Amino acid sequence: MNKNRLFNLKRPHQFFGLGFGTGLAPKAPGTFGTFAALPFIFMTMYYPLWLQIVFAVVISVFGIWACGKTADDLGVHDHPAIVWDEVAGYYITMIGAALSWQSLLVGFLLFRFFDIVKPGPIRMLDKRVHGGFGIMADDVLAGIFSLICLQALIKVGLLPF
Template sequence: MNKPLSFNLKRPHHFFALGFGLGLAPKAPGTFGTLAALPFILLTMGQPLWLQISLAIVISLAGFWICGKTARDVGVHDHPAIVWDEVAGFYITMVGAAISWQSLLVGFLLFRFFDIAKPGPIRLLDRKLHGGLGIMADDLLAGIFSLICLQALFKTGVLGG
């Protein structure tokens, strides 16, 4: 008999793993959970790049434990409601970006594309790694791919900034 799912938002690691509760959305929890990165993005826009990179590292390193522990608690590896990996990936996407509604939208769409499509090495990480590292790694790489694409759009002038 499988262990029943029992998320508890009063447990700090569940609260964060579930993207402040957004991962509990009945449809598209990963998409809704990605939005939980917005407070971090908005609070650090205009801050020095070193601070944004530092926060990306902290969010990511914490995510290895947060996601792994929550997955163990509920007995399901990478349950769809666990969305801290999306928070980290979208935050990485937006590091160093000139923030506007257009850049947020394009960054969001790029990240969701790479997270869902899982091209090449992203798919490999998703299949080969387990635990908190496995939950996080593919989204971190999707965030890096999205960051590169977003910065290229800025560099070529497609996006202002």
């Protein structure tokens, strides 16, 4: 059976679960999916911190449903094309950061590092938690780790803000 027949961007949960189609990139779908967070980051960059946090919670909870339902459609727990978790993780990374090309780049690199390497508790979540919650949990935690590192770099003056 042709795997592409399983993908249907007309189904709302797949449209979002597949990161508006960015997860269908033939190489590095997670990296392309991470870029799908940029419109949300730009849209909310001037919101108060509390509202950015609420937005992060909303897109993460929504992702549990979208990713879980998409995984069910595809018959694979965490198919590489499912990238809404990357959208949420990178958005979390950028909460409260003054936006510049430097902060976006460093945040992106930090998030991709934690998402790919999956140190300690991130790896544990990835292996032990399943369903939509499991798909989202490790990337949300990678986003939190990246947020902490990015804010520390800003605080000590290694990023210019």
